[in-house]
Amino acid sequence: MESYNYIDPRAEIIDQIQGDERLLWADKPATGIKFRSTDIFITLFSIFWLGFSVFWVYMALDASIFFALFGTPFILVGLYLLFGRYFFDALSRKNTVYGLTNKRIIKKSGLFKVHYKSVFLDTLPSLSYTEKPDGSGDINFGHTLGSFKNSKDINKSDFPLVRIEFIQNVRSVHNKIADAKSKVRSNEEKLETKW
Structure with a gap:
């Protein structure tokens, strides 16, 4: 320290x-970044969520760019669930x-x-x-x-x-x-x- x-x-x-x-x-x-036992379930769900969101946006690109943009918030939520929440938790524990x-x-x-x-x-x-x-x-x-x-x-x-x-x-x-x-x-x- x-x-x-x-x-x-x-x-x-x-x-x-x-x-x-x-x-x-x-x-x-x-x-720092710490893991809890409950994180395994949230991480598995996050991978599924993010994967499905990316797949959906990729498939929606064929229909319309605006339709694909609709899926962007779902990708952002998936990124937060998979990565961002660990950083947010570390920042809050610092204080x-x-x-x-x-x-x-x-x-x-x-x-x-x-x-x-x-x-x-x-x-x-x-x-x-x-x-x-x-x-x-x-x-x-x-x-x-x-x-x-x-x-x-x-x-x-x-x-x-x-x-x-x-x-x-x-x-x-x-x-x-x-x-x-x-x-x-x-x-x-x-x-x-x-x-």
Whole structure:
């Protein structure tokens, strides 16, 4: 990492800290082009889409140039699906920072303007992680379909942060989140017993 280009992730998230919050962890996801397991299906579909679009435009050239031009947007969509989305994803991760406080998880992201999303630990749904051999990985948050079905009060917009992706030392970060979550829950239980 080049030191003249390095910005401490804590410095990028510290302005979002409120009141008695303490920043426990902050980091950026890995940069560059990354592949997810779901990319195989999208890539296969993209190849089919792009191939069919090119074939259609080629065949339409016999009918009329205007008819062939109609297929150009479909070729552009195919090119984006096959190549462009990887570059867009890499650019957006370059500007992404994750933070954990004693009360919530914060995500800073955005290409053209800054977006902040938060999930409070007391409302945090189930927590799981996947770890690669090098210790990096993803942390996933989410309710099961059954919990959405059985609860009238759950609003999907309450959980805007679905996962923390491509971070180093994922097990350590997962444990920090789980520990902070349990401390928030135990503090809530203490307050409830006082009443």
